Amino acid sequence: MSAKSAEKETDPRLTVSLAGVKLRTPLLTASGTCGYGPEYADVLDYSRLGGFTTKSVTLHERPGNEPQRIVEVQAGILNAIGLANVGLQRFIAEKIPYIREMPTRVFVNVAGYKQEDYVAVCEALDEFDCLAGLELNVSCPNVSDGLMFGTSPELLRRLIEAVRKVVRRRLLIVKLSPNVTDIAAMARAAIDGGAQVLSLINTYVGMAINAKTRRPLLANVIGGLSGPAIKPLALFNVHRVYREVAQRNNIPLIGMGGAQSVTDVIEFMLAGASAVGIGTALFVDPALPVKIADALGEYLHSNNIASASELVGKLALPQ
Amino acid sequence: MPSTLLPKRVCACDSAVIEVAHPCRDHVRVKVAVPGFPASVPGQFVELRCGQAGTNAPRERCWTDHGPTEAFETSWLTREPYLRRPFSIADRTGDEQGAQVEIISRHIGPGTAFLDVLKVGDTLNLTGPLGHGFDLPSPNRSAILVGGGVGIPPLLYMSRVLAAEKHRGAHLVLGAMSRDLFPVTCSESPAEDGRPRRCLQLPGGAPYAATVTTDDGTIGLRGRVTDGWQRLADREQLSDPIVYACGPSAMLRGVAVLTRSLGWDCQLCIERNMGCGMGTCLSCVTRVRDESRPAGWRWALACSEGPVFDRDLLVEEWDHAAR
DSSP: OOHHHHHHHTOGGGOEEETTEEESSSEEEOTTSSTTSGGGTTTSOGGGOSEEEOOOBOSSOBOOOOSOOEEEETTEEEEOOOOOBOHHHHIIIIIHHHHHHOSSEEEEEEOOSSHHHHHHHHHHHTTOTTOOEEEEEOOSBOTTTOOBGGGOHHHHHHHHHHHHHHOSSSEEEEEOOSOSSOHHHHHHHHHHHTOSEEEEOOOEEEEOEETTTTEESSTTSEEEEESGGGHHHHHHHHHHHIIIIIHHHTOOEEEESSOOSHHHHHHHHHHTOSEEEEOTHHHHOTTHHHHHHHHHHHHHHHTTOSOGGGGTTOOOOOO | OOGGGSOOOOEEEEEEEEEEEEEETTEEEEEEEESSOOOOOTTOEEEEEOOOTTSOOOOEEEEETTEEEEEEOOTTTTSOOOSOEEEEOOEEEEOSSSEEEEEEEEOOSHHHHHHHTOOTTOEEEEEEEESBOOOOOOTTSOEEEEEEGGGOHHHHHHHHHHHHTTOOOEEEEEEESSGGGOOSEESSOOOTTOOOBSOEEOTTOOOSOEEEEETTOSSSEESOHHHHHHHHHHHSOOOSOEEEEESOHHHHHHHHHHHHHHTOEEEEEOOOOOSSSSSSSOOSEEEEEOTTSTTSEEEEETTTTOBEEEGGGBIIIIIHHHO
């Protein structure tokens, strides 16, 4: 690490806390856009990152969907990867040794199709001190009744309760899906179940059609929309969950959804996010979280703001 | 191990456009100066940030099976291309401190439309070199470099690398649908009987004689690259050559079948729909043989395990063609 980066790394204005876990900057990578660590090591300086969130890990290895898996749309992308991942065993054997050496907080995104799967993966990962926390991806259908965990408050609460019992040493984060009628109800259910932090939002369901061939562009037909196209929707969801649920319960939020500039990050923090995930924009510029953190430091300095956390929830609403 | 301890393999930086040429109607060749570009091999690629926010995309021509139509404009076609676009390295000179990298782009959509109008002095943001390239042949082994259309660029880079290594016995077989889609300028007419000639006009000169084919016969031999190559194989007594190929999947299947029947080794550079180019988005999957899996295959990422694969690994290019 160069002296210059070490100096920037210690800029105390940027330090934020997520339910007791200190982050060097409020900038995180969002799950599914940064692999497991080695992929971006040449172009993203992890020693200057607030935190790193891995691709989802499931109990068993998943090959993922048929291609085409990704489509570029206006101001973003649609993806239907199908939770392709190496599975818990190979994650521990092949990815944890690298993660152990990463000079940043690492959060592992956990997905499943049965409550028992989530519990098994979380119980195993809770043992690893190199992990700062576990983020539950609840936007998966439950095989027992076909309902998405993240769309039924009762199902979600029971899932989090079960996971809470086995996650004793890691921060428990729940990533909310926006594809629901009432995201505040989901946030309440997750907190009732024992979530310590909420991250929002996951992708919006969407599709793309090739008019010439009259076929869907994604082999999976539907996919998740991400990128700047969803930023106003994400801001609204963060704002709503912060005002209606998180603030009064003292639950920090990780905001995400199309953020790709320092202004975007400030907007998410004003809406109520304590930290902000950069996702799809990493495909365009993997070094973005570090560039944004530098710009945020300059913004705080030039506006005489002592700490980034002072921005959280400071949206000036009409009286 | 943390790769911060290892030498960098990939750079992400702004490069300066130092040369722009239009070798044919639909292609543009762009040369950029890159301050710190790690060592690269033919078959590797770069990811280019084609548009910049705030600029208007040039009008786009819509590509149909019958050729480009008149320029027209819709919000879809003129949008800012969000993702980077992958391009094979068409040439690379210079060392890690000061490299010059060339790419050849076919104007086909909203991303490539930006490249089509680049000028000397413009800035182009680049990530690379990415992916796994061709394995170079041993010095005495004949090599056949087969390129089709916009798959030609990595073979040009390969020919330059082989020439620099004083490799003898490399043969180029390059084809396109028509003259307007042949991404290399010819200094003389390529032979219509497929005879190899030093007809290519490349920066620094053509290192090897080339056989040129077009589907419509507007330049070179009328036919497919595989026709041109059979003329070559008839004429030259090639023993145990290795074939390197890049081009449309139908061409790659043809090359796979032919090399297999001849018992020749073959490496194929494939193209897949990519998101990040660096192994994180998991989009550019292709089936590769893997006997350790119950299905006998697994998904491999074209961006990091490829884009160059051994022919026998590729299920879609080889197995499906053989059926």
